Amino acid sequence: MDETKSEEKKSDPISSEIDNKPVLDSLGRAYATGRRKTSVSRVWIKFGSPKIVINGKPVEKYFLRKIYTSILEDPLNKTDNLNKVEIFSTVSGGGLSGQAGALRHGISRALVNLDPSLRRKLKKLGFLTRDARKVERKKFGKHKARRSPQFSKR
Secondary structure, three states, rough: HHHHHHHOOOOOOOOOOOOOOOOOOOOEEEEEEEEOOOOOEEEEEOOOOOOOEEOOOEEEHHHHHHHHHHHHHHHHHHHHOOOOEEEEEEEEOOOOHHHHHHHHHHHHHHHHHEEEEEEEEHHHHHHOOOOOOOOOOOOOOOOOOOOOOOOOOO
């Protein structure tokens, strides 16, 4: 009796063919959301002329410092897609550093939706991991989150 139950419970292997299809909208764009600190970015990406638009501005006008541009172009450089894709994005909240990190996260996730074969490489490089570090809140009786008032013996 126990042998027949074990024979009936055999399961089929999980097919990875379903996961290998790009997730695109009606305009042929892949969409993803990226987050870092308190910044949230929405990213649409498609194959086309190489340009990056953030909140309606070119990337050179939005991020005036080159370091922020290099942060968000990192996943594109590592996957050799910098000159192949067109990126439109909106970003809000936080400062420029958090916004650049949110855009990098969103671009990485959108690239996986556009071309699922890039997932393994981006995952290994750590671009798909959401950086969960946030500013610690201020506690009462303290100057900052952990800084205590100066001690005076007299």
